[in-house]
Amino acid sequence: MPDYSFENLNDKEFEVLVNDLISVKEAIEVDRYKSGKDGGIDGRFFTVNKGETIIQSKHWIKSGIAALIARLEKDEVDKVRSLNPKRYILATSLPLSKVNKDKIKQIFDPYILSHNDIIGQDNLNYLLGKFGEIERKHYKLWLSSSNVLSSMLNAALTGRSEAKRDAIINATKMYVITGNHGKSLEKLETLHSVVITGEAGIGKTSLADQLAHHYIAEDYELCVIENDVSEAEDRFEKGKKQVFYFDDFLGRNYLMAIEGHKDSHVLNFLDRVSRDKTKRFILTSRSTVLSQGKQHSDLLYIKKIDKKEYEITIQSLSVLDRAKILYNHIWHSGLSEKHIAELYVDRRYLKIANHRNFNPRLISFITDPDRVSSVKPKKYWDYIIDRLDNPKDIWADVYDNQIDELTRQTVCLLVFNGSSIAEENLRAPLYKIAISEGLISPSNASSRYTNMLKAAVGTVLQRNIGGIDGVAKLDLFNPSVADFILGRYLDDALAMQLYFLSLNTLASLRNLKSLNQNDGLKNGIYFEVLKKLSCEKIDEGFYSENPEYVLRLTQMIIENPSASSKCDVQSTVEFLCPLIEKSVPSGFVDEVSSLLELGLSKKLDRFQEVATKFISKTALENPSIDELLRIEKLRKNVPNLHQDIDASLLEAIQREAVSYWKDEARQELLDNGVLEDFFLPEHEDEAYHVAADFVEEALAAFGISSEIATEVTDFVDVADILEDNLQARSEAEFHYSQKDSGLGGAFGGDTDALVDDLFERD
Numbered sequence: 001m002p003d004y005s006f007e008n009l010n011d012k013e014f015e016v017l018v019n020d021l022i023s024v025k026e027a028i029e030v031d032r033y034k035s036g037k038d039g040g041i042d043g044r045f046f047t048v049n050k051g052e053t054i055i056q057s058k059h060w061i062k063s064g065i066a067a068l069i070a071r072l073e074k075d076e077v078d079k080v081r082s083l084n085p086k087r088y089i090l091a092t093s094l095p096l097s098k099v100n101k102d103k104i105k106q107i108f109d110p111y112i113l114s115h116n117d118i119i120g121q122d123n124l125n126y127l128l129g130k131f132g133e134i135e136r137k138h139y140k141l142w143l144s145s146s147n148v149l150s151s152m153l154n155a156a157l158t159g160r161s162e163a164k165r166d167a168i169i170n171a172t173k174m175y176v177i178t179g180n181h182g183k184s185l186e187k188l189e190t191l192h193s194v195v196i197t198g199e200a201g202i203g204k205t206s207l208a209d210q211l212a213h214h215y216i217a218e219d220y221e222l223c224v225i226e227n228d229v230s231e232a233e234d235r236f237e238k239g240k241k242q243v244f245y246f247d248d249f250l251g252r253n254y255l256m257a258i259e260g261h262k263d264s265h266v267l268n269f270l271d272r273v274s275r276d277k278t279k280r281f282i283l284t285s286r287s288t289v290l291s292q293g294k295q296h297s298d299l300l301y302i303k304k305i306d307k308k309e310y311e312i313t314i315q316s317l318s319v320l321d322r323a324k325i326l327y328n329h330i331w332h333s334g335l336s337e338k339h340i341a342e343l344y345v346d347r348r349y350l351k352i353a354n355h356r357n358f359n360p361r362l363i364s365f366i367t368d369p370d371r372v373s374s375v376k377p378k379k380y381w382d383y384i385i386d387r388l389d390n391p392k393d394i395w396a397d398v399y400d401n402q403i404d405e406l407t408r409q410t411v412c413l414l415v416f417n418g419s420s421i422a423e424e425n426l427r428a429p430l431y432k433i434a435i436s437e438g439l440i441s442p443s444n445a446s447s448r449y450t451n452m453l454k455a456a457v458g459t460v461l462q463r464n465i466g467g468i469d470g471v472a473k474l475d476l477f478n479p480s481v482a483d484f485i486l487g488r489y490l491d492d493a494l495a496m497q498l499y500f501l502s503l504n505t506l507a508s509l510r511n512l513k514s515l516n517q518n519d520g521l522k523n524g525i526y527f528e529v530l531k532k533l534s535c536e537k538i539d540e541g542f543y544s545e546n547p548e549y550v551l552r553l554t555q556m557i558i559e560n561p562s563a564s565s566k567c568d569v570q571s572t573v574e575f576l577c578p579l580i581e582k583s584v585p586s587g588f589v590d591e592v593s594s595l596l597e598l599g600l601s602k603k604l605d606r607f608q609e610v611a612t613k614f615i616s617k618t619a620l621e622n623p624s625i626d627e628l629l630r631i632e633k634l635r636k637n638v639p640n641l642h643q644d645i646d647a648s649l650l651e652a653i654q655r656e657a658v659s660y661w662k663d664e665a666r667q668e669l670l671d672n673g674v675l676e677d678f679f680l681p682e683h684e685d686e687a688y689h690v691a692a693d694f695v696e697e698a699l700a701a702f703g704i705s706s707e708i709a710t711e712v713t714d715f716v717d718v719a720d721i722l723e724d725n726l727q728a729r730s731e732a733e734f735h736y737s738q739k740d741s742g743l744g745g746a747f748g749g750d751t752d753a754l755v756d757d758l759f760e761r762d
Helices: 011-026 065-083 098-107 121-130 132-137 139-143 146-154 159-174 179-191 204-217 230-235 254-259 262-274 287-296 298-302 319-333 337-353 360-366 377-389 391-402 405-417 423-436 445-456 480-489 493-502 506-519 525-537 540-545 547-559 569-582 589-601 607-619 625-635 643-671 681-700 706-713 718-732 751-758
Strands: 043-047 051-058 087-092 193-198 221-224 242-246 279-286 309-311 461-466 471-476
Touching (some): 011 043, 011 087, 139 159, 159 319, 204 221, 230 262, 319 360, 319 751, 337 751, 405 461, 405 480, 405 506, 423 493, 525 547, 569 589, 607 625, 625 643, 643 681, 643 718
Parallel strands (some): 221 242, 242 279
Antiparallel strands (some): 043 051
16 A cells, blocks of 8 residues: 655645545545635535535645544534535545544544545545556656655665666655646657756756656656766666657757757667667756757757757746745745735735746745845745746845855855866865965865865755766756856956866856857857966976866967957967877877867968878878878878878778777667658568668778778678568657646636646645
8 A cells, every 4th residue: 555645746736636646545536626616625526316515635644633623613513514515525635533533523524424434644645556547647746756756766776876866756746737737748758868957947857857758657767877888878778768868968058068068968868768668868958058959950950859849938838837936835835824914915926827937947046044044024925026026136146145255265266166076176176276365274275175065065065976987076066056156257358268277177168169169159259268268278297197187278379360469379389289299198189180180270380290190190100090090181181191191091991990890780770860751670681781872872982992891881781671660660650658646627717717726725
């Protein structure tokens, strides 16, 4: 038998649950009526022999049995007498003893016919065990069941997946199921993937969390992706039920994602998941970032990611949905009764639900008792309106008055880094700033840092430990913090220089470039920051420690239009070229090639010489196929390259290309959807020839013969691919529908009347 306490439900959700249970128990349709109109009737049905039966639901879990009985004696019994039903059923989320039931029956005599019409916590759990379809229909209740929680908590997960699972479980009671939930689930069931988009604070992550929760409860393994979809590839197990979760998959700005080739990796994985009925893939992104990504990435456009996209907008949340979100936050918030009463004056809750700036994140702020503890009840409405009218200022009070200077510097470093940062990479820049400003001393830096984290995590920072190495990373507790910080400091040249000079991360450089292109840094700030960085960071010692940073910084200096007239680009080149000739660290072929191509396009001295040496040296060092293709692209930009280099490079490329295609031909066919229209065994010969043509065309680009291409194709099990396609097609034909277990639709009336009913109080 289930063992629910029902604390995850608010009183209106509890009321719907009770009506559903009594409906199946009595095998009759229960009508629900608006509370105020019918004097406290929560449900009613009629039978030929017994006449009218009235149902009353009391979710008094916060108050206790003594308070409930006192209310029944004082108010409810007179209501029932005036209604004079033939039968009265009382349900409560509280556990009831025999003594309690005797007392309640006595109060409502003769309307309660027997103890069976007094339904307490144990009775509700019994009925849920008997009528399992009702348990599953009430989504939030089912997800909090001991069976589901036990299965989820016993699952073997990596650190960050475990942390995410726990956060999802804890947030379930605050979740409101809207139309967005069912529509997103439908996409997941038909396409196996969904990209949830929307503006900041609209509830993307909350929706994604609970979609993941749904699948975890269905015995899917949760795999949280933190940085790159390669993490999902490493965890992918054929035949195993897995749900992959990539929150904010394009990051805070599109440029960082496109430059990191995140678009192609994600799209390939989306294709892979779409063909596997045991996999689901949930992604989120801000609408503006995804839109910019599609404009600047041919792949995102060509692959038509739109069909997997589900955008949440303020318009997609009905006024009733918004009212449910507000009501649920109030119910679970712990706000004082005096504060809550202010929302009922002149039906102010309607003004909140209809406000142009409504979003769930703002509602969370204005109903957080810790944030409003210093706001007197009579001033609470002014506080709410100010926050709704000026949402960008919501972090101003927190930043200016509720955290210390060390925390403020930590927040700024995270914002200008553009993404989460490992603690080991954060301490050095933070200590440098904090010591220079007298906030800490070298002797107490570690203890002050630890104390700062204790106070800031959960308020403005979040700390996650994940991955194989258990690396601790810090990020912003809420993405809207970044919007506030950038609004305050983007035009402050000294602040920009301070933070970017302190950070030594590649992410900070990408973020600097993106801020310049996307937000338009003013008054030459971008150039000034680059100039300062070039003076401090471009030296041999720093290059040996952080070569990718120096390469990227040099590239930004060369391509900056202002640099040619204001900065000695050539001196930077003279420093870097000998280092490239001397040694290119493993894994940096793409970065060096991009830099050399840029220098060649700008006709900078020495770049042709350096590029020639780089190509010839790299081609002989057993490069990967991707590295060979990269230097082949570079080779085409270098005029008068020696024939011997041409020949040796081509031979190496052909050798590696054949080796690669023998290993990866199947995956290339899948990633490109070459055989996606073939399903049946009788199509195997035709499918083989289509595959062979594809492989032959790909290898012809390297000057490789059709005979070798045929040998490569023979390594592919075409029949197995067709079998997988047939299974995927059958799964795609399954249409999923999610039943609505919320309020609304149970009775007619305009939206305001439905909202008034929702907010009706006992």
